[in-house]
Amino acid sequence: MRQIPAANWAESYHYSFRECLSPTSVDELCGIVARSGSLKAVGSGHSFNGIADGSTAIRLTDMPANPVVESNGTEVSVGGHWTYGDLAQFLHGQRLAIHNLASLPHISIAGAIATATHGSGDGNGNLATAVSALEFVAADGSLVKVRRGEPGFDGMVVHLGALGIVTRVSLEVRPEFGIAQSVYEDLAWDQLLANLDQIMAAGYSVSVFTQWAEKAGAIWLKRTASDADWPAELHGAVRATVNRHPIIGLDAGNSTEQLGRYGRWSDRLPHFKMGFTPSSGAEIQSEFHVPRQHGAAAIEALLKIRERFAPLIQAGEFRTVAADTLWLSPQYQRDTLSMHFTWQRDQDAVNEAVRHIEEALQAFDALPHWGKVFNERGIGARYEKFGDFVNLRNRMDPERKFSNPWLDAVVFGAGEA
Ligand SMILES: Cc1cc2nc3c(=O)[nH]c(=O)nc-3n(C[C@H](O)[C@H](O)[C@H](O)COP(=O)(O)OP(=O)(O)OC[C@H]3O[C@@H](n4cnc5c(N)ncnc54)[C@H](O)[C@@H]3O)c2cc1C
Known part of the structure; x- marks a missing residue:
């Protein structure tokens, strides 16, 4: 049991968590998810709204990050809880880089891609665009692996924390610059x-x-x-x-x-x-x-x-x-x-x-920006592929284990947040 997260990084949003679980392995996490009714992964807590709120928090920082360079040096796979700062240190040792970073390196990879966190540059996609594969624990406790080009992948990367617990992320890398x-x-x-x-x-x-x-x-x-x-x-x-x-x-x-x-x-x-x-x-x-x-x-x-x-x-x-x-x-x-x-x-x-x-x-x-402050509600409907995302979520989380009032109101247009 870990210290219960009380507030986001800026202390502008106070979470309502009553407990916090911190598994040390994927197997343990799968068991927790299978048994639980409601769970919310907290990354580095840098979002400014209720997107990461819930009753039971999951923190993955006690799990091994185990970074691995793959695909002839064009990809790195790493625990989703790692920060971009940790990743950059590791990549430096391999003389590798990713295409871009946000304004700060302190945020977790899984949390950043959840909200389409971005840096700048006319030719640079947001940080989620570097993701080439993902590993999730889905609501039934099973481990789901999905790679770019496979059905549903494009819907799972900017995941809003609504589809499962992201355990590993593979990112495209390039020679250090x-x-x-x-x-x-x-x-x-x-x-x-x-x-x-x-x-x-x-x-x-x-x-x-x-x-x-x-x-x-x-x-x-x-x-x-x-x-x-x-x-x-x-x-x-x-x-x-x-x-x-x-x-x-x-x-x-x-x-x-x-x-x-x-x-x-x-x-x-x-x-x-x-x-x-x-x-x-x-x-x-x-x-x-x-x-x-x-x-x-x-x-x-x-x-x-x-x-x-x-x-x-x-x-x-x-x-x-x-x-x-x-x-x-x-x-x-x-x-x-x-x-x-x-x-x-x-x-x-x-x-x-x-x-x-x-x-x-x-x-x-x-x-x-999904992770910041705005007033509009029911925003999902403004996205062209929202219907496909709803189907994906129905399949991956039929009992809404990963939902919260913010997602319901702000994304799906139901209830208040
Ligand atoms: C000082 C500061 C500077 C910032 N600069 C930028 C910037 O330059 N560009 C930009 O676009 N944004 C920026 N942001 C916003 C920030 O990048 C986003 O809010 C981002 O989502 C924060 O990542 P996090 O790990 O803290 O996520 P959290 O706030 O902890 O969580 C965000 C979402 O991800 C989910 N999540 C986290 N980990 C997992 C997991 N393992 N599995 C499943 N779901 C998970 C949570 O449940 C939640 O839904 C900044 C924020 C701060 C405080």
């Missing part, structure tokens, strides 16, 4: 709006951080070439000469290295270093994904109402994510501009601010 990062400050709104596509295409991974203030903010440019030329200005934004934190005014000590210094992919793609507390901690996050062609118009629509949400902002960020084929991915068959908000930790005020943002983005087919 390097990244250099530079920050360009004081980007004007008119420059961003007029040159959005060029700015987001300027590197392997590009983020634009904004406070929704008079100026748009700063471009964080991550490039793969070791000898990249860094101009003094980019669309009027000026290259920073010291390291920066994404939240203006905070100490840059826990941010990844900048100033164009070339280094390992895993030390540059996240914004925060592994050994440090990411971000500020006391926060809430929201994020909305809009189809790329609506990117500039969606930003303009939010600029018109910014006084309704800007006072609550710690940091905002624009990123791009490439289209994929995963049924519940907000990038399903569409490239997106992702509009992220790190809020002050005031849940009621955030709900209200988000309501205004949702209204303003209605015209742009925006879909929320």
